[in-house]
Amino acid sequence: MCMIAQSDMIASMLDFASIAVDPAALPEHTDLRELFEDGERPIELEIGCGKGAFLLRQAQAHPQRNFLGIEWANKFYKFAADRMARWGLGNVRIMRTDAREFVMTRLAAECLSALHIYHPDPWPKKKHLRRRLIQPPFLDAAIRVLRPGARLALQTDHADYFEQMKLVTAARHDLIAVPFEDDEHGSVDGSIKTNFEIKYLREGRPIYRLAFRKSQR
Ligand SMILES: C[S@@+](CC[C@H](N)C(=O)[O-])C[C@H]1O[C@@H](n2cnc3c(N)ncnc32)[C@H](O)[C@@H]1O
Numbered sequence: 001m002c003m004i005a006q007s008d009m010i011a012s013m014l015d016f017a018s019i020a021v022d023p024a025a026l027p028e029h030t031d032l033r034e035l036f037e038d039g040e041r042p043i044e045l046e047i048g049c050g051k052g053a054f055l056l057r058q059a060q061a062h063p064q065r066n067f068l069g070i071e072w073a074n075k076f077y078k079f080a081a082d083r084m085a086r087w088g089l090g091n092v093r094i095m096r097t098d099a100r101e102f103v104m105t106r107l108a109a110e111c112l113s114a115l116h117i118y119h120p121d122p123w124p125k126k127k128h129l130r131r132r133l134i135q136p137p138f139l140d141a142a143i144r145v146l147r148p149g150a151r152l153a154l155q156t157d158h159a160d161y162f163e164q165m166k167l168v169t170a171a172r173h174d175l176i177a178v179p180f181e182d183d184e185h186g187s188v189d190g191s192i193k194t195n196f197e198i199k200y201l202r203e204g205r206p207i208y209r210l211a212f213r214k215s216q217r
Contacts, residue, residue, distance in 0.1 A: 016085045021068070021095040023102065031111035036066040037090045042113035043068065044185065047099040047133070048120055052080030054194040059092035061192065062184070065113070067092045070099040100133055104141040114151040114185040115142055119196040122158035134165050143174055146214040151178070151185045154210045157200045162208035175212040182211065 021035055033039030042065050049055045049069030059067040069092070071077040077096040084092055095102075123131045134154065142152060152175065156162050169175055197207060 016081055019084045019093055020081050021093050023095055023097040023106070026106065028106065029108045030106060031108040032066075032068060033111075035068065035093050039066070041066045041091070043111060044114040044116065045070065045103075045112050046116040046118070047103070048072070048117065049080055049094065050076045050119075051195045052076075052083055052094070053198070054116065054118060054192060055080070055092060055094075056084060056087055056089070057192045059089050060087070063089075063091055065091065065184075069094045070097060070102060072096065072098055100138055103145060104138065107141075107145040109144050110147045112146050112150055114153070115146060116153050116185075118153075118155040118194045119157060119200075120154075120161075122156065122161045124158065124160070132161060132164065134161070134168055136168055136171070139168055139172065143172065143214055148214055148216045150214050151182065152212045152214070153180065153182075153185065155180075155194070155197065156208050157196070157205050159206070159208065162210075165208075165210055169210060169212060174215045176215055178211050178213050180209040180211040 026034075032043050032045075036043070044058070044065060044067050046055050046067065046069045049071050050073075052069055052071075055067050055069040059065075069080060071080060071094065074096065077094065081094050084094055117133065120133045121131070123129060146152060154165050154169075156165065193201070200207060
């Protein structure tokens with residue numbers, strides 16, 4: 001009994017190593033292709049993937065695409081990484097780093113086919129507003145790393161942050177609004193949800209959504 005538990009643990013640790021990415025080991029400017037078994041597949045990034053429910057189910061539903069989750073909080077990162085290792089999917093990876101800094105300084109131009117940002121921290125206090133992720137400098141960088149025609153999807157339960165998201169994105173001529181539901185890059189009929197989305201829907205809170213495609217130049 002004890003030996004089985006130990007061998008399970010070792011197997012899980014090995015798998016964990018195969019899906020967890022060390023940002024320090026990546027080149028200064030990375031297009032992420034080297035992270036995956038088949039790097040030529042389209043790559044989708046989820047920022048703040050939390051416990052990983054959306055990322056994992058998307059990766060399972062779309063084996064022909066690659067998925068990277070970036071999560072800063074160690075507790076969520078470990079939870080998601082352990083779950084990913086146990087699911088044994090070859091097309092999903094996770095990295096613990098500051099996604100804002102990674103997108104703005106490390107990611108190569110036009111390497112993503114989709115960028116998912118669901119329930120980013122709302123920072124509701126006035127003195128913390130500048131910590132919000134969706135602001136013009138970050139959006140510039142996010143658009144730079146999307147391929148022409150790639151998708152940007154935003155979702156929040158926070159009405160004031162949603163207004164900010166609408167304002168910041170409306171100022172961009174290189175973003176074309178599209179329906180949020182999408183059978184390739186996101187949930188259809190709400191079938192694939194994030195952990196926070198599940199929780200907030202149960203509580204009856206509103207969910208606000210926006211989706212765009214980057215213009216084809
Ligand atoms: C409110 S939770 C939402 C989690 C998940 N997206 C969901 O919908 O269930 C926000 C997540 O973003 C992570 N996060 C916040 N800032 C981050 C950053 N700069 N880089 C990576 N992750 C970040 C937090 O640790 C947290 O797990």
